[in-house]
Every structure is written in C-alpha cells, then in structure tokens.
Amino acid sequence: MTSAGVISLIGLALVATVIVLLLKESRLTTLALLTALAAGALILIRLLPSLSDLLEGYQALGAVSGVSSYYFGLILKIIGIAYICEFCAQLCRDAAQNALALKIELAAKVGILMLALPVLSSIVKTVIDLF
Structure with a gap:
C-alpha cells in the first residue's frame, strides 16, 4: 500500500468518525454503529490486496531464511x-x-x-x- 493509500484510509476513517459522532449527538445510535461497521468493513476490503502482497512477501522471506x-x-x-x-x-x-x-x-x-x-x-x- 502506498502512502497515498494510507492517507486515503485515514481520510475515510476521519470522515466516518465525524459522521458517527454527529449521528450519536442526534441520538441515532443504531445508525451510528452501522456507519462505523460499514467504514471498518470498507477499510478492511481496501486493505485485502496489501495483505495478500504482505503474506506473499513473508512466505518468500521464510523460504529464503531456511x-x-x-x-x-x-x-x-x-x-x-x-x-x-x-x-x-x-x-x-x-x-x-x-x-x-x-x-x-x-x-x-x-x-x-x-x-x-x-x-x-x-x-x-x-x-x-x-x-
């Protein structure tokens, strides 16, 4: 994942946090929780390709290290x-x-x-x- 990718995930998390806080202030706690869960799921989905690359890198490291x-x-x-x-x-x-x-x-x-x-x-x- 590039630094731009990390920054975009941080931006997504910050926007989601503000939305969740606004929803909680409006006493829409269920919607706030669903928003937080959706943001977390979206972040994980965006991380999956990087996690796959990371796993391949560690497997290669294990093969080289003996x-x-x-x-x-x-x-x-x-x-x-x-x-x-x-x-x-x-x-x-x-x-x-x-x-x-x-x-x-x-x-x-x-x-x-x-x-x-x-x-x-x-x-x-x-x-x-x-x-």
Whole structure:
C-alpha cells in the first residue's frame, strides 16, 4: 500500500468518525454503529490486496531464511489471530460491549497459546536432551 493509500484510509476513517459522532449527538445510535461497521468493513476490503502482497512477501522471506515452513506458518497464524481478534474486540467496544471484547481477547490468548504449544514442547525437549 502506498502512502497515498494510507492517507486515503485515514481520510475515510476521519470522515466516518465525524459522521458517527454527529449521528450519536442526534441520538441515532443504531445508525451510528452501522456507519462505523460499514467504514471498518470498507477499510478492511481496501486493505485485502496489501495483505495478500504482505503474506506473499513473508512466505518468500521464510523460504529464503531456511526456517521450517511449519514454524513460519505458525507465526503467521498467531499474527493473524492477534490482529483479527483485536479488530473484533474494538468493534465490540464501539458497540459498548466491553465484556464481550474481553472474552474475544481471552479467546485470542488461548488460541495463540494453543498454537505455540508445539513450539514450546520442542524447545523444552531440546533443552532436556542437552542435559
């Protein structure tokens, strides 16, 4: 994504924020929430091509670095879980659902720990084999 693309996304977010605030002042909270969700979805849709390029770049980096594709895939999955759950939790907070946001964050942490378990097991096994 170019700097112009980032600036256009920032502009979209700022315009959406102003509209959401105006709708909230007019007590149109449902419409404000839908506007915020639509703006967030539009931003994500505009980011998809860049995310695809980024994923290809990281896969090429993994191939060149000699890191096992299994471990490299785990790293990418962990990063994906973290970003997706953070985005979802922020949407919940925007909808004044803080308790639900906390549950999503907890689910992300558990998911990340589950994905990391084989790596941690491998490290512990290697350390034990050294002694």
